[in-house]
Amino acid sequence: MRTALVVAISASLSLAVPAQDVVRHSTPGSDFPIARAVEVPANATTVYLSGAVPSVVDTTADRATFAAYGDMETQTVSVLTSIEKTLADLDLTMGDVIKMQAFLVAPDGEQLDFEGFMKGYTQFFGTAEQPNLPSRSVMTVAGLVSPGWLVEIEVTAVRP
Amino acid sequence: MRTALVVAISASLSLAVPAQDVVRHSTPGSDFPIARAVEVPANATTVYLSGAVPSVVDTTADRATFAAYGDMETQTVSVLTSIEKTLADLDLTMGDVIKMQAFLVAPDGEQLDFEGFMKGYTQFFGTAEQPNLPSRSVMTVAGLVSPGWLVEIEVTAVRP
Amino acid sequence: MRTALVVAISASLSLAVPAQDVVRHSTPGSDFPIARAVEVPANATTVYLSGAVPSVVDTTADRATFAAYGDMETQTVSVLTSIEKTLADLDLTMGDVIKMQAFLVAPDGEQLDFEGFMKGYTQFFGTAEQPNLPSRSVMTVAGLVSPGWLVEIEVTAVRP
Numbered sequence: 001m002r003t004a005l006v007v008a009i010s011a012s013l014s015l016a017v018p019a020q021d022v023v024r025h026s027t028p029g030s031d032f033p034i035a036r037a038v039e040v041p042a043n044a045t046t047v048y049l050s051g052a053v054p055s056v057v058d059t060t061a062d063r064a065t066f067a068a069y070g071d072m073e074t075q076t077v078s079v080l081t082s083i084e085k086t087l088a089d090l091d092l093t094m095g096d097v098i099k100m101q102a103f104l105v106a107p108d109g110e111q112l113d114f115e116g117f118m119k120g121y122t123q124f125f126g127t128a129e130q131p132n133l134p135s136r137s138v139m140t141v142a143g144l145v146s147p148g149w150l151v152e153i154e155v156t157a158v159r160p
Numbered sequence: 161m162r163t164a165l166v167v168a169i170s171a172s173l174s175l176a177v178p179a180q181d182v183v184r185h186s187t188p189g190s191d192f193p194i195a196r197a198v199e200v201p202a203n204a205t206t207v208y209l210s211g212a213v214p215s216v217v218d219t220t221a222d223r224a225t226f227a228a229y230g231d232m233e234t235q236t237v238s239v240l241t242s243i244e245k246t247l248a249d250l251d252l253t254m255g256d257v258i259k260m261q262a263f264l265v266a267p268d269g270e271q272l273d274f275e276g277f278m279k280g281y282t283q284f285f286g287t288a289e290q291p292n293l294p295s296r297s298v299m300t301v302a303g304l305v306s307p308g309w310l311v312e313i314e315v316t317a318v319r320p
Numbered sequence: 321m322r323t324a325l326v327v328a329i330s331a332s333l334s335l336a337v338p339a340q341d342v343v344r345h346s347t348p349g350s351d352f353p354i355a356r357a358v359e360v361p362a363n364a365t366t367v368y369l370s371g372a373v374p375s376v377v378d379t380t381a382d383r384a385t386f387a388a389y390g391d392m393e394t395q396t397v398s399v400l401t402s403i404e405k406t407l408a409d410l411d412l413t414m415g416d417v418i419k420m421q422a423f424l425v426a427p428d429g430e431q432l433d434f435e436g437f438m439k440g441y442t443q444f445f446g447t448a449e450q451p452n453l454p455s456r457s458v459m460t461v462a463g464l465v466s467p468g469w470l471v472e473i474e475v476t477a478v479r480p
Contacts, residue, residue, distance in 0.1 A: 038208050049455055089348075137263070154421075156208075185409075199367045199410070200368070265462075300462040316368075
């Protein structure tokens with residue numbers, strides 16, 4: 001009888017605690033490709049990734065210079081490709097990203113290349129193939145660990 | 161019999177998994193209006209908001225200047241009012257905020273106006289009407305996406 | 321009968337919802353002492369700490385100068401000791417930290433002392449006694465609230 005009870009209970013548990021979805025709230029009246037807020041249900045597994053940094057694109061250049069890692073768009077694509085790879089290794093995709101912080105660098109005396117950052121970002125988020133948008137904060141920092149880096153991106157994902 | 165079992169189980173589930181509260185730990189010996197740490201129980205729904213930025217207060221001023229958005233206190237109140245509005249749209253309040261990061265700008269050659277930031281912050285947190293305090297980190301960044309912004313604030317809330 | 325059912329259900333619940341562990345993913349081919357990603361199960365209690373800052377080490381020095389708080393390694397050890405103390409007060413340890421953000425300052429005209437930061441960090445993470453590694457992002461900010469601070473660290477922990 002006890003065994004029968006446990007079986008019945010296990011069956012009912014999946015009824016009582018159904019899987020809940022991540023809810024991505026958009027900003028009213030805006031088509032800017034970020035979520036206004038992302039709501040993560042209690043039954044979610046959360047995966048916190050370390051900040052990802054760009055790869056060298058020109059091995060002949062001094063690694064302490066931006067030339068070694070490319071311009072802002074190049075570095076953004078490099079960083080997001082690295083994140084996509086990490087997520088894939090964990091059986092996750094860019095569509096599972098719920099939160100992003102982007103730490104950008106403006107070289108001395110130059111304005112921040114936010115447009116270059118967005119050109120990279122929009123290749124991965126808000127596309128027909130991958131419409132899911134994260135909540136996001138972006139700031140210009142004084143620098144990153146390597147003087148050749150223009151961008152570091154930290155994301156959090158939720159296992160679907 | 162199976163139906164009766166499921167009903168009994170549903171009743172017992174709410175007994176077995178009671179709603180748990182967010183716990184806000186204060187700093188011993190300090191009345192600084194932030195939590196030392198905030199503890200979020202496993203059964204919480206977490207809502208991650210994008211970084212919020214200030215609104216224009218002087219439409220005649222150049223939007224690339226601080227004059228368009230006001231001083232630090234004005235911009236902080238503007239950003240927190242925007243966050244309060246977003247939370248309200250999601251049926252949440254400032255009392256549900258559990259974590260905050262503030263990214264502040266010190267104009268070239270000037271000191272950070274931390275006092276102005278706190279004057280804005282304390283209108284929303286640690287008041288008689290809204291005593292709940294978030295955990296918080298504050299830093300001076302090199303800049304934000306618009307050169308007119310002095311402050312961007314990112315918060316995380318928990319659905320009560 | 322109802323009472324008996326509830327007892328049986330409570331017993332089965334702990335079978336049906338076993339405690340799940342935090343999973344720390346390392347970076348393939350790297351021994352750098354951070355996790356590539358940390359996975360937090362749904363049944364975890366998450367504890368968000370406020371950014372921690374250094375303590376004065378030289379009370380005779382002007383508090384608006386780095387001399388009052390010491391060099392990067394000294395300040396990093398001071399901040400992490402403060403975090404360890406906060407965690408202990410909450411019945412947690414450094415081994416429960418799952419995420420870290422470090423906001424570092426490079427004094428005017430000087431390079432960031434990342435080596436000094438790592439010398440402090442590796443006294444607390446990745447040791448024989450405390451092998452658990454957090455996900456981590458590090459950036460150089462333009463400044464912190466006090467002009468004497470070289471480092472502020474924010475961590476998130478999970479209650480074991």
